[in-house]
Amino acid sequence: MEAxxxxxxxxxxxxxxxxxxDQIIPAHWLKKVTRDGFEDGLFEAWRKDExxxxxxxxxxxxxxxxxxxxxxxxxxxxxxxxxxxxxxxKAVISSRFADIFxxxxxxxxxxxxxxxxxxxxxxxxxxxxxxxxxVTVDLEKRQVLAEGITADFELxxxxxxxxxxxxxxxxLTLQNEADIATYEAARPSxxxxxxxx
Amino acid sequence: MGRTLAEKVWDDHVVRRADGEPDLLxxxxxxxxxxxxxxxxxxxxxxxRPVRRLDLTIATEDHNTPxxxxxxxxxxxxxxxxxxxxxxxxADFGVRLHPxxxxxxxxxxxxxxxxxxxxxxxxxxxxxxxxxxxxxFGALAFGIGTSQVEHVLATQTLxxxxxxxxxxTVEGELPDSVTAKDLILxxxxxxxxxxxxxxxxxxxxxxxxxxxxxxxxxICNMSIEAGARAGMIAPDETTFAYLRGRDHAPEGxxxxxxxxxxxxxxTDDDAVFDAEVVIDGAALAPFxxxxxxxxxxxxxxxxxxxxxxxxxxxxRYAAEKALEYMGLTAxxxxxxxxxxxxxxxxxxxxxxxxLRNAASILEGRKxxxxxxxxxxxxxxxxxxxxxxxxLDKVFTAAGAEWRHAGCSMCLGMNPDQLAPGxxxxxxSNRNFEGRxxxxxxxxxxxxxxxxxxxxxxxxxxxxxxxxVRTPAGVR
Numbered sequence: 001m002e003a004x005x006x007x008x009x010x011x012x013x014x015x016x017x018x019x020x021x022d023q024i025i026p027a028h029w030l031k032k033v034t035r036d037g038f039e040d041g042l043f044e045a046w047r048k049d050e051x052x053x054x055x056x057x058x059x060x061x062x063x064x065x066x067x068x069x070x071x072x073x074x075x076x077x078x079x080x081x082x083x084x085x086x087x088x089x090k091a092v093i094s095s096r097f098a099d100i101f102x103x104x105x106x107x108x109x110x111x112x113x114x115x116x117x118x119x120x121x122x123x124x125x126x127x128x129x130x131x132x133x134x135v136t137v138d139l140e141k142r143q144v145l146a147e148g149i150t151a152d153f154e155l156x157x158x159x160x161x162x163x164x165x166x167x168x169x170x171x172l173t174l175q176n177e178a179d180i181a182t183y184e185a186a187r188p189s190x191x192x193x194x195x196x197x
Numbered sequence: 198m199g200r201t202l203a204e205k206v207w208d209d210h211v212v213r214r215a216d217g218e219p220d221l222l223x224x225x226x227x228x229x230x231x232x233x234x235x236x237x238x239x240x241x242x243x244x245x246r247p248v249r250r251l252d253l254t255i256a257t258e259d260h261n262t263p264x265x266x267x268x269x270x271x272x273x274x275x276x277x278x279x280x281x282x283x284x285x286x287x288a289d290f291g292v293r294l295h296p297x298x299x300x301x302x303x304x305x306x307x308x309x310x311x312x313x314x315x316x317x318x319x320x321x322x323x324x325x326x327x328x329x330x331x332x333x334f335g336a337l338a339f340g341i342g343t344s345q346v347e348h349v350l351a352t353q354t355l356x357x358x359x360x361x362x363x364x365x366t367v368e369g370e371l372p373d374s375v376t377a378k379d380l381i382l383x384x385x386x387x388x389x390x391x392x393x394x395x396x397x398x399x400x401x402x403x404x405x406x407x408x409x410x411x412x413x414x415x416i417c418n419m420s421i422e423a424g425a426r427a428g429m430i431a432p433d434e435t436t437f438a439y440l441r442g443r444d445h446a447p448e449g450x451x452x453x454x455x456x457x458x459x460x461x462x463x464t465d466d467d468a469v470f471d472a473e474v475v476i477d478g479a480a481l482a483p484f485x486x487x488x489x490x491x492x493x494x495x496x497x498x499x500x501x502x503x504x505x506x507x508x509x510x511x512x513r514y515a516a517e518k519a520l521e522y523m524g525l526t527a528x529x530x531x532x533x534x535x536x537x538x539x540x541x542x543x544x545x546x547x548x549x550x551x552l553r554n555a556a557s558i559l560e561g562r563k564x565x566x567x568x569x570x571x572x573x574x575x576x577x578x579x580x581x582x583x584x585x586x587x588l589d590k591v592f593t594a595a596g597a598e599w600r601h602a603g604c605s606m607c608l609g610m611n612p613d614q615l616a617p618g619x620x621x622x623x624x625s626n627r628n629f630e631g632r633x634x635x636x637x638x639x640x641x642x643x644x645x646x647x648x649x650x651x652x653x654x655x656x657x658x659x660x661x662x663x664x665v666r667t668p669a670g671v672r
Contacts, residue, residue: 015514016514016515016518017511017512017514017515018390018490018515020490020627020629022608022627022629022630022631022632023629023630023631026609026631026635027260027608027609027610027632028609028610030232030233030260030610031232031261031273031275031276031278031279031610032275032279033235033236033239033278033279033282034235034236034239035236045630045631045635068511069391069511070390070391070394070424073390073391073424073490074326074421074422074627074629075325075326075608075627076233076324076325076326076340076341076342077232077233077342078233078236078324078342078343078344079343081342096391096394098391098394098424099394099395099424099426100326100340100341100342100421100426103341103342103345104342104343104344104345107342107344107345108344117511156358157217158217158218158219169344169348169356170244170246170347170348170351170352172356173221173348173351173352173354173356174351174352176212176213176221179212179213179221180212180221180223180352180353180354183212183223184223184250184353187223188454188455188458189451189454190447190451190452190454190455190458191225191316191319192225192226192313192314192315192316192319192445192446192447193252193253193445194226194251194252194253194254194255194293194314194445195251195252195293196252
């Protein structure tokens, strides 16, 4: 995973709540067996409307998505995260994320930042008024910065440490292989098995 | 202080706990399907890692599989490639697989319980958000992303922060017309699509205790639609009776030991939930959705709401957008909404009891002219049982299509889809824009409401059918 320390970029204000993962990447895109090539599927249905914010020429190259509450609800598809990253997004800001989407994002180095809706409203106003306005997401300081806006955000220390260092979860877990083996040895024999081991 | 059911199961699976780290949790059962696993197997290959516990892993094919002509090659080359990828991955790594055509094939959340693999007090994961279904057995079960699928394949564990717990207590007697689906839709409408976020839900109370295992699975299945990763119901005699004798249920002394443990899996009297919601079961009625998220629902007797009635600006805007997408007008009676398609199936309502319920309404009746009805069993085993009971004949005699097992029209990944602008009454779990096909419009309903709707051609409950046990062309 790529490390995330801080990122500055222009923003896409997405004034919608409950943006579910079926909207982020429709199911027919899920037949692909790779982690890349999903950028054209991102918000596919909404992008058919030429006035959709992502289609506006002034948003080209923007890398911070500022969305309404309950972003990433629904299906567990990690393809939603890959699609956002493939398209060029580095961070998503919302007042509330669905749990699975947030977990998937952090595993891939896409930073999800939770801010009060009041701050999200101000970010929308700022970036709608001035498409050139830059937004900085600083993971080291745990701060979002934009013109007239300084907002602290929280992220649990362990997740932050893994993101800052771009650490691979599986390698970290396997450092505790002895604990896993000890646990396995003590499991009750009535637990189900799919095949005879 | 006492512990909740969720806390007990969690504690029993902690492999490692350290300050400032998430708990490392052992996973008892890992279910795989073709959509969320290819990139995970690729990751294992690149790192040269094996699957740690093949005996706790099982795969089936469901999302992409067609429900017609399953003996012929799959027409869509991309779908075919994804299924072939799963077959190759399972063969290369030694994972047990039930492919299309196998008697144990079906929707992954129907297959696990019917094999007896889903047991009380286990941890169950799958790269699918509806893994919450398995919580009906008192298992801690939740959907995961593909990175986590790879993590479980490689380590049989997951690092996880402990969620909070929420009790959803349903007291009182559910009216005869109210099913588990109506109940869970009402719960989601009450707490919202984000209401359960960060919580494990425990459904409890007298109305829950009376439910069958299949009804409990319907409830737990849709926990994710309230934002909760997991929903649980304490195991009891109903649970034990369902499990006894199943392929992978323990036997003899092992059974006794298991039941002894399972009986401890109840929330202690002095345990404290972080939040609690109380629902009066007796006050409920058949429930349907009108919007584009599962929280946008109302009793069938109600009207399409007026967006202006929402105080919250974001909810108001969401309702406006939903009505626009759904082609509905504020104030329109829900009962007057005509549908083109009726879908009975999915991991929410594709089990034998669901098919029996739909068939009991359709018996001696006809699907309305111009309405297409698909009945898709959740698994091959469910299909075989339905045929043994003659349910398939009831469906086909009524004019419905009887299909092969799979996810089918629950999501637009296989040939079963709505056309743009088409409207369905569906027993599935998501009414998101385009979920059942580009431009398709979905109303979530119970199997009983689905069947009554098929007969009348508009959203309806069985109570609306009293005088329509004749061939109909009512639209």
